[in-house]
Amino acid sequence: MAPRRVRVRPGMDVYWYERDTTMGIIVLLGMTIALQLLAAVSALRLIRITAQRTGWVSLALALVLLALQHCLFFLQVTVGEAPLPPLMSAVLGLGIAACLLVGIACIAPLFVLLRHAGEAEIQKQRAEYEMIFHAVPVELRFKDTNNRLIRVNNTAAVADGYTVAEIEGKSCWDLYPEELAVRYYADDLEVMRTGMPKRHFVMPHQTPSGTLRWVEVDKLPCRDRDGTISGVLVVAMDITERQRAEEALALRMAQMEAVRSIAEEITRELNLSTLLDLIVQRVADLLKATRSVIYLWDEGTHTLRPRAGYNTSAWLSDVSLRLGEGVAGTVAQRRQGLLINDYQHSLYAPPAFVEHDGPAAIIAEPLVYRDRLVGVLVVMHSEPGKYFAPQDCEPLAVLATQATIAIENARLFEDSARRQAWLTTILDINKRIAAHEDMASLLAQIAEEAKRLIRADSAILRLLRDDRLVAVGPTPYGLTAADAPETRLGEGIVGRAALENRVFVVPDIQAHPDISPFQKQRAAEAGINAMLCVPVRGPHHVLGVLSSTSTQRRVFTNDEAMVLSAYAEQVAIAIEHARLLAAEEERTAVLERTNLILRDEITERQRVEAERERLIAEQEAKNAEMERFTYTVSHDLKSPLITICGFLGLLEQDARKGNVERMQTDITYIHTAAATMQRLLDELLELSRIGRVVHPPTEIPLSALAHEAVTLVGGQIAARGVQVHIVPDLPVVVGDHQRLLEVLQNLVDNAVKFMGTQHTPRIVIGCRQAEKDTVYYVRDNGVGIAPQYHEKVFGLFERLEPEGDGTGVGLALVKRIIEVHGGRIWVESAGQGCGSTFCFTLSQQ
Amino acid sequence: MPREDVHSDPLTILLVEDNLPHAELVKRGLGAHEIANKIYHVSDGEAALAYLLRQGVYADPATSPRPHVVLLDLRLPKVSGLDVLREIKTNNDLRTIPVVILTTSTAERDVVSAYAQHANSYLVKPVDFAAFTRLMHDLGLYWLLWNYNPLS
Numbered sequence: 002m003a004p005r006r007v008r009v010r011p012g013m014d015v016y017w018y019e020r021d022t023t024m025g026i027i028v029l030l031g032m033t034i035a036l037q038l039l040a041a042v043s044a045l046r047l048i049r050i051t052a053q054r055t056g057w058v059s060l061a062l063a064l065v066l067l068a069l070q071h072c073l074f075f076l077q078v079t080v081g082e083a084p085l086p087p088l089m090s091a092v093l094g095l096g097i098a099a100c101l102l103v104g105i106a107c108i109a110p111l112f113v114l115l116r117h118a119g120e121a122e123i124q125k126q127r128a129e130y131e132m133i134f135h136a137v138p139v140e141l142r143f144k145d146t147n148n149r150l151i152r153v154n155n156t157a158a159v160a161d162g163y164t165v166a167e168i169e170g171k172s173c174w175d176l177y178p179e180e181l182a183v184r185y186y187a188d189d190l191e192v193m194r195t196g197m198p199k200r201h202f203v204m205p206h207q208t209p210s211g212t213l214r215w216v217e218v219d220k221l222p223c224r225d226r227d228g229t230i231s232g233v234l235v236v237a238m239d240i241t242e243r244q245r246a247e248e249a250l251a252l253r254m255a256q257m258e259a260v261r262s263i264a265e266e267i268t269r270e271l272n273l274s275t276l277l278d279l280i281v282q283r284v285a286d287l288l289k290a291t292r293s294v295i296y297l298w299d300e301g302t303h304t305l306r307p308r309a310g311y312n313t314s315a316w317l318s319d320v321s322l323r324l325g326e327g328v329a330g331t332v333a334q335r336r337q338g339l340l341i342n343d344y345q346h347s348l349y350a351p352p353a354f355v356e357h358d359g360p361a362a363i364i365a366e367p368l369v370y371r372d373r374l375v376g377v378l379v380v381m382h383s384e385p386g387k388y389f390a391p392q393d394c395e396p397l398a399v400l401a402t403q404a405t406i407a408i409e410n411a412r413l414f415e416d417s418a419r420r421q422a423w424l425t426t427i428l429d430i431n432k433r434i435a436a437h438e439d440m441a442s443l444l445a446q447i448a449e450e451a452k453r454l455i456r457a458d459s460a461i462l463r464l465l466r467d468d469r470l471v472a473v474g475p476t477p478y479g480l481t482a483a484d485a486p487e488t489r490l491g492e493g494i495v496g497r498a499a500l501e502n503r504v505f506v507v508p509d510i511q512a513h514p515d516i517s518p519f520q521k522q523r524a525a526e527a528g529i530n531a532m533l534c535v536p537v538r539g540p541h542h543v544l545g546v547l548s549s550t551s552t553q554r555r556v557f558t559n560d561e562a563m564v565l566s567a568y569a570e571q572v573a574i575a576i577e578h579a580r581l582l583a584a585e586e587e588r589t590a591v592l593e594r595t596n597l598i599l600r601d602e603i604t605e606r607q608r609v610e611a612e613r614e615r616l617i618a619e620q621e622a623k624n625a626e627m628e629r630f631t632y633t634v635s636h637d638l639k640s641p642l643i644t645i646c647g648f649l650g651l652l653e654q655d656a657r658k659g660n661v662e663r664m665q666t667d668i669t670y671i672h673t674a675a676a677t678m679q680r681l682l683d684e685l686l687e688l689s690r691i692g693r694v695v696h697p698p699t700e701i702p703l704s705a706l707a708h709e710a711v712t713l714v715g716g717q718i719a720a721r722g723v724q725v726h727i728v729p730d731l732p733v734v735v736g737d738h739q740r741l742l743e744v745l746q747n748l749v750d751n752a753v754k755f756m757g758t759q760h761t762p763r764i765v766i767g768c769r770q771a772e773k774d775t776v777y778y779v780r781d782n783g784v785g786i787a788p789q790y791h792e793k794v795f796g797l798f799e800r801l802e803p804e805g806d807g808t809g810v811g812l813a814l815v816k817r818i819i820e821v822h823g824g825r826i827w828v829e830s831a832g833q834g835c836g837s838t839f840c841f842t843l844s845q846q
Numbered sequence: 847m848p849r850e851d852v853h854s855d856p857l858t859i860l861l862v863e864d865n866l867p868h869a870e871l872v873k874r875g876l877g878a879h880e881i882a883n884k885i886y887h888v889s890d891g892e893a894a895l896a897y898l899l900r901q902g903v904y905a906d907p908a909t910s911p912r913p914h915v916v917l918l919d920l921r922l923p924k925v926s927g928l929d930v931l932r933e934i935k936t937n938n939d940l941r942t943i944p945v946v947i948l949t950t951s952t953a954e955r956d957v958v959s960a961y962a963q964h965a966n967s968y969l970v971k972p973v974d975f976a977a978f979t980r981l982m983h984d985l986g987l988y989w990l991l992w993n994y995n996p997l998s
Contacts, residue, residue, distance in 0.1 A: 632953050636921060639950040643971050643978070644867035650975025651874060670867045790924070799923075 135165070140216065140237040143223065146193060148173045148186050151232060160239065162209025178207060189233045192220045196230060203240065214241040249392070256396045259287055264403035273411040277309030280404045284380055285311045287400065288364065288393050291383040295368075295404075296322065296329045297376040301508060301531075301556030305329050305377060327351050328365050329377040336374070338366040338398055342388040344381075364389045366401035370409050378404060416560070423564040426454050430571045440579035444473050447572050448547070454568055455533070455561040457549035462537070462572065463488065463495060464545035470499055473545075493520055498534040498546045504566060507532040508556040524550075533557035537569045537576070544576050633797050637809070638681060641674035648674075684810035688797075691817045696737045703731035703777065706738070707766045710745035717753045721762055725749070728767030732775060734843055740818045745779065747811045748839050752781035757834070759783055774824075774842040782836040791828050819843070857883040857990040860913035862894040862930065863948075864922050868971070872917065872948070875982025883990060886910065891925025894918070895933055898940055913943060915989050918965075920949040920956055928959055935964040944993075946985070 134141065140157035142150055149172045158165045161176060173182050184204070192199050198221040206216045219236040263283040270276040277295050285293040292312040296305040304321040307313070322330040328349045332339050341347045342362045362382040368375040378401050382389065430450065433443060444462065452460035463470035470488040491500040494515055498505050507513050508531050510524045524530075527550075534548040547569045551557070557565075652667040707727045711718065718725060734741070749764060756762040765780040786794060793799050797813040819826040823844025830837035859876070863869040869887050876883060888894045894916075897904040904910040916934065920927035927947065934940045944966040949956065952970055960968050969985070972978045 632951070632955075636949075636951045636953075639971075639973065640865055640868065642973050643950060644865070644871070646973050646975050647871040647978055648867065650979065651871070670870070674867060 138238070140235075140239070142235040142237070143232055144173065144189060144235060145232040146230070148182075148189065150176070157237070160206070160208070160214075160237075181205065181207065185235075188218075188220055189235075192222050192233050193230050196222050198222065204237075206237070206239075214239060215244050216240060253392060253395075256287065256392075257399070260396045260400045260403070263287060263400060264407075267404060267407040268410065270407065271411050271414040273408065273415055274309065276407055276411045278311075280378070280400075280407070281309050281311040284378060284397065284400055284404075287396060288380050288389065290364075290380045290389075291387075293378070293380045294329075295376060295378050296333075297408075298333065298374045305333055308376070327354060328363055329379055332365040332367045332377050332379075333374055336367050336369055338364070338394050338401075340364045340389055340391065340394055361385045362388045364393055364397060366394075366397045368401055368405040368408065370405045375405050375408055420560075420564075423454060423567070426450055427564075427568055427571050430568070430575065433575075440575070440582075443575055443579075447575070448473075451547055451549055451565060451568055455549060455557065455565055457533070457557075458529075458552045460547065460549040462545060462547050463499075464537075464576070465490070465499060465543060470495060470546055493517065494532060494534050495546045495548050498536050498548070499543050502536050502538065502543050504536070504562050505532070505534040506557050506562055507534075528552045531557060533562060533565060535562065535566045535569045537573045539573050539577055544573050547572060630797060634685060638678065641678040641681070644674035645671050645678075681810070684814065688810060688814050688817060691740065691814065691821055696739055698735050699738055700733050700735055701738050701741060702733045703768070704729065706742055707731065707745055710742055710749055711766075713742075713746050714749045714753060717750065718764075721753050721756055723753050723756065723762040723764055725764045725766070728765065731766075731768055731777075736822050736843060737818075740821070744815050744818050744841070747815045748779040751811060751839075752779060752783060752837075755783045755837075756781065757784035771842075776840050776842055778838050778840045780836065780838040785830040785833055785835040785837050786828055787832050788830075791830070794828060795826070815839075815841075857915070857986075858911050858913045859883055859885045859989070860894065860897060860916045861885050861887045862889075862891065862916065862918045862922065862927065863887065864889045864919060868919075871978065872982065875979055876986045883986065884911070886913065889923075891922040891927060891930045894922075894930050895925065898934065898943075899937075914995050915993075916943055916945045917948045918945055920947060920951055920960070928956075928963060931960065931963045931965055944989075946989075 135155035137154065138156055139154075140160050141152075141154040142157050143152040145151050149170065150168055151170070153165055153168050155165055158168045161168060168176065173185060176182075177185065181204075188199060188202075198219065200219045202218055204216055204218050206214050208214050216237040217240045218238075221234045221236065222230050223232040223234050225231045267276060267279055267283065270279055277297075281293040281295050285291070292310070294307050294310045294313055294317065297308045298304075299306050299321075302321070304323055306321045307317050310317055322333075324330055324334045328339060328341065328344075331349050339349070341349060341364075344350055344361060344363045361384060363379065364381075365377055365379040367377050378397070380389075380397065430443075430447075448460045448462045451462070452458070462473045464473050465471075468490045470490065472487075488495050490496055494505050494507060494513070497515060507516075510516055510529060510532055511521055516524070529550040529552055531551040532548060533550075534546055536543045537545040537547055547565060549557075549565065648667040648670040652664055652671070655661075655663040655667060704727060711725050711727070717723075745766070749766075752764045753762070759782055761782070763782050766778070767780070768775055768777045770776075795812045795816045797810060799809045799813075816826050819841045824842040826839065826841040828837055828839050861869060861872055863872065866889070869889070873885050873887070876885060886897065888897055896902050897910055898913075898916075900907065900910060918927050918930060922930070925933075927949070931945055931947070934943060934945055941964075945964075946967040946969060947956075947960045947965050948969045948971060950971050957968055969981065972981060
C-alpha cells in the first residue's frame with residue numbers, strides 16, 4: 002500500500018498511508034491525547050484539593066507522556082519523504098500502544114488521589130461544623146429520651162461550668178438542681194410526646210457560681226433515620242444581659258420620670274431662694290447623693306458664688322470661684338458636665354475643698370441659658386466607696402436644664418416684681434407730688450425711698466446751689482445735711498454726674514480713676530464698694546444728683562440705673578413743682594391784692610355810676626316834669642287869655658252894635674277867665690313852692706290834722722250835707738304840718754266836690770296797716786273814678802269834669818307833697834258811682 | 847269862587863271843646879260870617895265818641911247828624927283829643943270825616959302826634975281877636991265853600 006503524498010510546503014511533503022491505517026492512528030492518537038488531558042486535569046484538581054506533592058508528580062508525568070506521544074506522532078508523520086518501512090511502523094505502533102498503557106497506568110492513581118481529596122473535604126467541613134457548633138453564643142444541648150446529655154456545645158458547657166468532655170454523657174438529674182431539672186425534663190417530655198418544637202420561652206438557669214441567670218429556650222425534637230423521636234435539641238440563649246439592659250432602661254425611665262416630676266415641681270416655684278433650696282434637695286435625692294450645691298454666676302464680680310446647699314458646711318458660703326477654678330469653675334468654663342469619682346486625686350480639687358469635705362465622688366453640670374452662664378449644679382458623695390455612674394449624667398443634665406429655666410423664670414418673676422415695686426414707688430412719689438405734700442418733708446424722704454428702691458445701702462440727694470452740690474435731708478454715716486461736705490460742680494463722680502448730665506455706674510470705687518484718694522479713703526472707712534450716680538434733670542438744667550452706694554461688691558445693673566434715673570426724673574418734677582408752687586403762691590397773693598384793689602375800685606366806680614345814673618334819672622324826671630309843667634302852663638294859661646281877648650273883641654263889636662245884653666255876657670266871660678287865670682297863677686306858685694320852701698318837720702297827731710282840714714272845708718261840707726267820720730286814735734306822723742294839712746284839705750274838698758247825686762254823702766278819714774307801711778286814706782261814696790283815669794287824676798291841669806270849677810292843680814299838688822314826704826299816693830275805685838278812696842303813705846322817718 | 851251849588855245842605859260841624867267860653871267864641875266866630883252851618887257842641891272826648899257812634903242821647907240821627915267836619919280840642923277831660931282822633935281814624939265808618947285839630951297848644955309833640963293819628967288839619971287858636979275872627983271866617987269858608995265832601 003503506497004502512501005499518498007501531500008505537499009505541505011515547498012520542501013516538505015506529507016505522505017499518507019492507507020486510509021484505515023491512518024484513521025486508526027488518528028483514533029489512537031486522539032484517545033491518547035484525551036487520556037493525557039484527563040490525567041492532567043485530575044492532577045490539577047488533586048493539586049487544588051490536596052496541594053500535595055503526588056499531585057504535582059502526576060501532573061509532570063502526564064505532561065511528559067503527552068510530550069512524548071506528540072514527538073512520536075510527529076516522528077511517525079513527518080520523518081522522511083518515503084514511506085516507513087513495515088518494521089519501523091510496527092515499532093512505532095508498539096511504542097504508541099505502550100504509551101497508551103503507561104497513560105492509563107498514570108490515570109489510575111489519579112482516581113485514588115481524587116477519592117482521598119474528597120475525604121479531606123468532608124473532614125474539613127466536619128471540623129468547621131464543630132467549630133461553629135462550639136463557637137455559637139447559643140447554648141446547644143442534645144438530649145436523649147433518658148434525659149442524658151448526648152452532645153453539648155462549648156457555650157453550653159461553659160454556661161454550666163464544665164468542659165464539653167466532662168458534661169457529655171451525663172444525666173441532667175446530676176447536673177442541675179432538682180427543681181430546675183424537673184422543669185426542664187417536663188418540657189422535654191412534652192416536645193418528645195407531641196413531636197412539635199417548643200419555642201421562645203424564658204427559663205431560669207443557674208451559673209456555676211450559683212447566681213441565677215435567664216435563658217430564652219427553643220426545644221426541637223430529634224429523629225432517627227426511620228423517623229422515631231430519639232431525643233431533644235435544646236437551643237438556649239442567655240438573655241440575662243438583655244434583662245439587665247431592660248432593667249437599666251426601666252431604672253432610667255424611672256429616673257427620668259423623677260426628673261420630670263422634679264422639673265414640674267421646681268418650675269412652679271417662683272421664689273428664687275426657695276427654688277434653689279428645692280433644687281439642691283431634689284437633685285441630691287435624685288442621685289441618692291449626700292450633698293449638693295448650686296453656684297450662681299455673678300455678672301458683677303465674674304465669680305461663681307454658692308447660693309444654696311444641701312448638707313453643706315457653713316464655710317462654703319464664703320467661697321467664690323473664678324472660671325476654671327475647682328470643679329464648678331471648670332464646668333462653668335467648659336460649659337460641659339463633669340464626673341469625677343476619685344476627687345481627692347483629681348486635678349480639680351482645691352486643697353480647701355479636700356480639707357473640708359473631701360468628697361469621694363463628684364458630678365457637676367453647668368446651668369446655661371441661651372449661651373449665657375447661669376451657674377453650676379454640683380452633687381457629691383462623701384462616703385468612700387460610693388460612686389456616680391455615667392448614666393447619672395443624663396438625668397442631671399436634664400434636671401440642670403430644667404433648673405436653669407426655673408431659675409430664669411424665678412429671676413424674671415423677681416425682676417418683674419421688683420419693676421412693679423419700682424413703678425409703685427415712682428407712682429407713689431408722683432401721687433405725693435400731686436397731693437402738694439409739704440416739699441421739705443418730701444425731699445427728706447427722697448433719698449430714703451431711692452435707697453429702698455434699688456436696695457442700696459445708702460443714698461444721698463444733693464441739690465445744685467450755684468456751683469455747689471448740697472446734700473438735702475438725712476444723710477448716712479451719721480452725717481447731717483449741715484456737716485455733709487459740699488461737692489463742687491465737676492468734682493468727683495457726683496460733681497461729674499451733675500456737670501456732664503450723665504449716669505455713672507462705679508462697680509469698684511477703689512479702682513476708679515476719677516475718685517480722689519481722700520474720697521477713696523472715706524469710702525474704705527465706710528466700707529463702700531460700689532456707687533451709682535444719676536443726675537436730677539430739670540426742664541432746663543441739672544437740679545442735683547442722686548447717688549446711692551453699696552457696701553457689697555456688686556454692680557448696679559442697667560435696670561437699676563434706669564429706674565434710679567426714672568426716679569430722679571420724678572424728683573426733678575417734685576422740685577420743679579415745689580418751685581412753681583411757691584412762685585404760683587406768690588403770684589396768687591399779688592393777684593389777690595391787685596384783685597382786692599380792683600374790686601374796691603370797681604365798687605367805687607359802680608357806686609359813682611349808680612349815683613350818676615340816679616342823678617341823671619332824677620334830672621330827667623325833673624326835666625320831664627318841667628317840660629310837662631311848661632307845656633300845661635302855656636296851654637292852660639293861654640286858654641283864659643284867648644277867652645279874655647276873644648270876648649273883649651266881641652264886647653267891642655257888641656258895644657258898637659249896642660247889644661247890651663250880649664255885652665253883659667261877654668263881660669261875665671272875661672271876669673271868669675281873669676279869675677281862673679288868677680287862681681291858676683296862685684296854685685302854680687303854690688306848686689312851685691313845694692320842695693323849695695320847707696317847713697321843719699314836726700310831730701303831727703293825724704286825728705287833729707284831719708279835724709283841722711275838715712273845719713277848713715266846713716262850708717262846702719255843710720252845703721252838700723256830707724257826713725264826715727274821722728277814725729279815732731289815728732297815729733302821730735312826722736312831717737310838714739302846713740303841707741300835710743293841704744293834702745287832707747284837698748282830698749276832702751275833692752271828695753265833697755265829686756259827691757255827684759249821692760243822697761247820703763259820707764267821707765271817712767282813717768288808716769290801715771299794710772305790709773310795711775301804714776296806709777292813710779280819705780274815702781267817699783261819691784261818683785268814683787273809672788280805672789282808666791286812676792293815673793290821670795294826679796296829672797297837672799287834668800280834670801275829669803269839664804264843667805267843674807277846678808283848675809286841675811289840686812291832686813297834682815297833693816301828689817307832689819306826698820312825694821316830698823317820701824310816700825306815694827294812689828286812688829282805689831271800682832268805677833263810676835262806686836265812690837273812691839284816696840290812699841297815701843308817708844316815709845317812716 | 848265859592849261854589850254855592852254844591853252845598854244845598856248847611857255844613858254840619860261837631861265842635862269838641864271843654865272850655866265853654868272858647869266854644870262860644872268859635873260858634874260866634876263861625877256864625878258871624880253868616881255861613882250856613884250847624885254847630886253841634888260836646889264838651890269832652892267821651893261825649894264826642896258817643897255822638898259819632900250814636901250812643902246814648904246821641905242815638906237819633908235827626909238831632910245828632912253825622913258831621914261834615916270835626917273841630918277837636920286836644921286837652922279834654924276823660925278821653926283826650928288824641929284818643930278821640932285815634933278812635934275816629936281807626937273806625938271804618940268814621941275815618942272819612944275830616945278832623946281839624948283846634949287847640950291852644952303850639953307844642954311840637956302835639957302837632958306830630960296829631961298828624962301821626964291822621965289829623966286832617968292842625969289849627970292853633972290865636973290870642974289876638976282879629977286873627978281869631980279871621981281864622982273862623984276862613985275856616986267856615988274853606989269847609990263850606992272850597993272843600994268837597996262826599997255826597998252821602
